[in-house]
Amino acid sequence: MIYVLVLASFLGFEIIRNVPTVLHTPLMSGANAISGVVIIGAIILIRQTEPTNYLMLTLGLVAIIAAMTNVVGGFAVTDRMLDMFKKKKK
Amino acid sequence: MSMDLLAYYELGYLICIIFFIVGLKGLSNPETARRGNTMAATGMGLAMVLALFQPLEQNHGNYFWIFAGILIGSGIGLASAKKVQLTAMPELVSLFNGLGGAASMMIAIVELYRFPQNAGAWDGQLLVTFFALFIGGISFTGSLIAYGKLQGFLRDSLYLPGSKYINLILLAGTIGLIGYALSQPTLDYTLVTVLLVISLVYGVTFVTPIGGGDMPVVISLLNSFTGLAAAFAGLIYGNQVMVEGGILVGASGTLLTVLMCQAMNRSLLNVIVGGFGGEGGGAAGLTREQVVKEANAADLSIQLKYSKKVIIVPGYGLAVAQAQHVCHELEKTMEAEGVDVKYAIHPVAGRMPGHMNVLLAEANVPYPKLLDLEDANKEFPTTDVVLVIGANDVVNPAAKEDPASPIYGMPILDVEMAKNAVILKRSMSAGYAGIQNQLFFGEHSRMLFGDAKSSLNKLVEEMGNA
Numbered sequence: 001m002i003y004v005l006v007l008a009s010f011l012g013f014e015i016i017r018n019v020p021t022v023l024h025t026p027l028m029s030g031a032n033a034i035s036g037v038v039i040i041g042a043i044i045l046i047r048q049t050e051p052t053n054y055l056m057l058t059l060g061l062v063a064i065i066a067a068m069t070n071v072v073g074g075f076a077v078t079d080r081m082l083d084m085f086k087k088k089k090k
Numbered sequence: 091m092s093m094d095l096l097a098y099y100e101l102g103y104l105i106c107i108i109f110f111i112v113g114l115k116g117l118s119n120p121e122t123a124r125r126g127n128t129m130a131a132t133g134m135g136l137a138m139v140l141a142l143f144q145p146l147e148q149n150h151g152n153y154f155w156i157f158a159g160i161l162i163g164s165g166i167g168l169a170s171a172k173k174v175q176l177t178a179m180p181e182l183v184s185l186f187n188g189l190g191g192a193a194s195m196m197i198a199i200v201e202l203y204r205f206p207q208n209a210g211a212w213d214g215q216l217l218v219t220f221f222a223l224f225i226g227g228i229s230f231t232g233s234l235i236a237y238g239k240l241q242g243f244l245r246d247s248l249y250l251p252g253s254k255y256i257n258l259i260l261l262a263g264t265i266g267l268i269g270y271a272l273s274q275p276t277l278d279y280t281l282v283t284v285l286l287v288i289s290l291v292y293g294v295t296f297v298t299p300i301g302g303g304d305m306p307v308v309i310s311l312l313n314s315f316t317g318l319a320a321a322f323a324g325l326i327y328g329n330q331v332m333v334e335g336g337i338l339v340g341a342s343g344t345l346l347t348v349l350m351c352q353a354m355n356r357s358l359l360n361v362i363v364g365g366f367g368g369e370g371g372g373a374a375g376l377t378r379e380q381v382v383k384e385a386n387a388a389d390l391s392i393q394l395k396y397s398k399k400v401i402i403v404p405g406y407g408l409a410v411a412q413a414q415h416v417c418h419e420l421e422k423t424m425e426a427e428g429v430d431v432k433y434a435i436h437p438v439a440g441r442m443p444g445h446m447n448v449l450l451a452e453a454n455v456p457y458p459k460l461l462d463l464e465d466a467n468k469e470f471p472t473t474d475v476v477l478v479i480g481a482n483d484v485v486n487p488a489a490k491e492d493p494a495s496p497i498y499g500m501p502i503l504d505v506e507m508a509k510n511a512v513i514l515k516r517s518m519s520a521g522y523a524g525i526q527n528q529l530f531f532g533e534h535s536r537m538l539f540g541d542a543k544s545s546l547n548k549l550v551e552e553m554g555n556a
Contacts, residue, residue, distance in 0.1 A: 001325075001333075008334045011111060012341025019118040021353070021437050021462065024346065025444035029183050030117045030127050031342055032313050034110055036186075037134065037335035038193045038320040042159070043141040044327050045197055046152045057152065059200050061159045067193035068163020069170075070186045075131040076171035077182060078117075082124040084451040 026081045033074025039067035099144040102136065103331040109133025110335050114342060137331045176452055177409040180442040181240045184233045184309045187316050191229025194319035195289070198223035201326050202282050211275050215326065220268045220285065222322035227289025228296060229315040235297040236305050236312065244298075253299040260292045296362075304361050306442045307350045311358075314343025353437035354500045385512050385536035387545065391552035393510070397474035399430045401466065403503055404446045405439050407480010407515065411542035414453035417479065420546050421455065423553050432459055434466030434476075434503050436484035463501055470507040478505060478513040478529075480542045486527045495525060511535045514545045 019027055042063040049056045110133045116126020142156065167186075174182045198219050209216060238244035264285065271281045300308055317339025324332025351358050394400060402421065408414060421431045433455065439446045447460065461469065470476065478485055485505045488495040505511045511534055518530070518537075529535055538545050 004330075004333065005321075005337055008337035009341040012114075012338045013345050015111065015114050015338075016118045016342045016345055019346070019349070020120065021435075022444050022447040023118060023120060023123060024350065025179070025183075025442045025448055026123060026127070027114075027117045028310055028313060028343070028346060028442070029179075030130060031114065031339045031346070032183055032187050032190070032316070033127075034114070034130055034134070034335050035190045035313060035316040035320050035339040035343075036193070037110075037137065037332050037339075038190060038197065038316075038323050039134075040137055040141040040329055040332050041197045041320075041323045041327055042193055043138065043156055044144075044146065044329070045200055046155050046159075047142075047146055047150060048148050049150060049152060049200075051150050051152055056200055056203070057155050059196050061155050063193045063196035063200075064156060064159025065163040065166070066189040066196070068160050069167040070190040070193070071134055071167065072164045073167030073171045073182070073186050075127060075134070076168055077174065077179060077186075078127045079124065080171060081179065081448050082127060084448060 026078050029074060029078040029081065033071055033078060036067050036071035036074060039064065039071055042067050095145050099140050100330065102140045103329070106133040106137040106140070106331045107334045109136065110331075110338055114338060137335075140331075141329075175412070176414075176449055177412065179448070180306065180309065180445070181237050183442075184237045184240065184305075184312070187309065187313050188230050188233030188237065190316040191226045191233060191312070191319055194222050194226030194316070194323045195230055195286075196226075197323050197326070198226060199282075199286065202277065203279075205277050207276050209277070212272050216277065217268070217272060218322045218325040220271065222319050222326065223282075223286060224264060224268075224289045224292075225315050225322065226319035227286060228293040229312050229319055231290045231293030232297040232312050232315070233293075233309070235294055236308050239297075240305050253295055256295050257292070260288055260295065264288055264292070300362065306438065306445075307347055307354075307358075307361050309442070310343055310347040310350060314340045314347065317341075317343055350438065354497075356500065382518070382530050383536045385538045387538065387548040387552050390512060390536075390538060391549050391555075394424055394429065394475060394549070395427050395553060397424075397429050399432075399469070399473045400424060400475045400477065401432050401434050401461070401469060401473050401508070403434045403436070403439075403466075403476060403478045403481050403485060403505060404450065405436075405479065405481025405484060406445075407482075407542050409440055409445065409449055409480070411480065411544075413479065413541075413543040413546050414449045414455075416543055416546040416550065418450070418453040418455050420550050420553075421459075423550055427553070432461050432466075432469065434461050434463075434469075436463055436481070436503050439481055439484050463503065467504050467507075470504050473508040475510045475512060476505045476508040478511060478515075479546070480514065482515075482527055483525070485529055486525065487529055487532075488525060488527070491528075497525065505529060506532050506534065509534060512538055514538045514540070514542050516541060 042060060046060040049060060109129050113126045113130030116122040116129055201219050267285055297308055317336045321333045321336025324336055351361055424431050435446050483497055485503050487506055489497045489500045489502045506529055513530060
């Protein structure tokens, strides 16, 4: 697992090494959407919860809503920003 | 249940990770950015499908709850992303980020609640769950504070005395608490609650002393925290895509944070500890009475008309006034008169790096018209008029001249080198860093007071008349 962590961090550094300033905001926003990957955990959590344990289910539901808002909103807002860059080229 | 099926799911998750990597890579190049974003989103969608159906040792389904959550979250996310004003984008990103942190925190709470009581001391699973809780909690409240500061309902005057020490004590307390909890044979829920409260408080005390002008850096840093929290949550489930995705964001977010600090010529530590306050120097030399020269739209429009070269320096004021379209119109009007018009973009102008680029792109300002800091500074000495629209700290000569100033050392746009500088501003109030700007009192400087949009409108109108 530790190899995986080191490799992934290294990749993360390498990937964005030469980002032009123009793209800092969309990149931050896109990366922010990816950090919503915690949605996977929220899904698994609910699947593992007893169907009668309403407290846990509710907490899980809140987690899914929060993570999903992060994911969908993050990607949508990034797309909106980038859309403006495209228009200008025409 | 056939657990050997899991291998296929592992492979699927690997494909998602590749989508993330290629997506991020794409996002770092203007040509491929949009495709990159779509790629990353596709990876996320695929990962979610896999998570819905991957074999679990204990599976109760509960799909109703899951789909309800997905629907509600998608609705809120889409609606807010569509509705948001361009100027409010940094705030929105900050809010989204806080939600991601909150999700990690909630997962950690649930997993701690059902943690096996017989796990024994020094359990690795327990450690990663604590981390997910702590980092997620900081990211949650920290992002909310950053949101509040950007929205302007939390002012920088909200000063915590000795916040440096409070933060150090909280951090030490957390480490001690986690260590103690781990050493116990059974998990004490009181400790979990205390840890949760500390992490929420820490997020507040961590971000509050940092000045509003530094919020872009803070959001980027909190973004990498959210990534880390997601990675720790992934370790709870041994889920590769969460771990890798989280670490990718954590690492790239950290690097982006450092890049932003470099653009301001400050270290990350300086940003975090420094806290651009109102106090601490910078006011030197302001005690004596100083007079500003006021410009009026009619005279200025004539001057603009007969200039050879004009450079526009946009700042947050342009964004607030939603004046990007009028600004582009003024630029076209001047161009029609044969004036060479360019824009000088400071790397940290606005509330987010690239903020001005996005804004001007929305108004269809051609990309080659945008000069970066270095090129702009070469052009200023031969420029007839510089129009500073709602920018302040990025053109403040104190960054070069006054070692006592909190922004000392930050590279600035040398607007005072131009033959004339006209500053469009609502009032004489200080910029976000809370410091006065000597440029306003400069020999070649004049002020055009008023809202950026109406001032620009007036200029366009006057140019038509002249």
